[in-house]
Amino acid sequence: MFSVIIPLYNKAPYIEKAIRSVAAQTCQEFELIVIDDGSQDDPLPPKGGNGLQRLSFLGNCSEFLEKVRIVEQKNQGVSITRNNGVSLAKYDYIAFLDADDWWAPTYLEEMKALISQYPEAGIYGSSYFKVKNGKYIPANIGVEAGFQNGLINYFQVYAKTLWMPLTSISVVIKKNVFVENNGFKPSLKLGEDFDLWARVAIKYPVAFLNKPLAYYNQDVILVTRAVGARLYEKQENMLFTQYDKALTDNADFRFLFERLALYGLLKYYMAAKHLAETKEILKQIDWSRHEKKYYLYYKVLSPAMVRCWFGLLRQAWLLKQRIRKFKKK
Secondary structure, X not given: OEEEEEEEOOOOOOHHHHHHHHHOOOOOOEEEEEEEEOOOOOOOOOOOOOHHHHOHHHOOOHHHHOOEEEEEEOOOOHHHHHHHHHHXXXXXXXXEOXXXXXXXXXXXXXXXXXXXXXXXXXXXXXXXXXXXXXXEEEOOOOOOOOOOEEEEOHHHHHHHHOOOOOOOOOEEEEHHHHHHOOOOOOOOOEOHHXXXXXXXXXXXXXXXXXXXXXXXXXXXXHHHOOOOOOOOOHHHEHHHOOOOHHHXXXXXXXXXXXXXXXXXXXXXXXXXXXXXXXXXXXXXXXXXXXXXXXXXXXXXXXXXXXXXXXXXXHHHHHHHHHHHHHHHO
């Protein structure tokens, strides 16, 4: 039924929990493909060992280990790693899980039920928890109150709250749909999942289960995360991607992209990196449809003034944190 793919790069402190969550699934109709993308921290020792040796932390689980393949490759990045995993998959439905995240035990079982209910869909997603400072925060997905499951307009739902309705850990996609759309773009390092989901969502129905069944772990070592303050090159960031006309002509996609761009391009604007490309994107934005603060940041204040403003906000936040810690003593 499912080919589960875990791309692994320098996630030694976390990978055991991810794999255990797959082993504990109530639906056991799957194979697990773990692709070690040239890790330097030896997350599954010993290198070159077979599945039984490298997953010894599971104990005597021979039935599960028969479903596992561990593949080693030179470092190629997460997009190519996931694509390589799909090329090895033998089942019709692909489920992705990142090495520092995990699933609820019923994740695959409930996704199987969603597939049965909406066979016409090309991609399926569930809600999830954001794990931050040890707290589990339910994703604020932009569906209507009381929505349980059904087909959604991916672009409208995403734009409503800017919480991703489809993530790289809470999605199942048909293998033929993945292949037909050429998978993840190898050059992308930020937003590679959004780029693919958008290309699929413009062609196929999207089915969504509004129940948190995956855990998006933000309590990880920062250097192992793609998000944050890092400024990517143009070819690495989905905001600088040239999208197909089918997407750019779609009003719902345009509105979502504008919202994401206004938020995501601000650090590039302040750093004056890719400034010409950033300004070109900003020219296409209908400012009347978005929060007034972005007009102020981009059209009224200089990059230096915006940097100063966010620096002040940062200092105020740090001061508040110190006061809070002092009061707890």
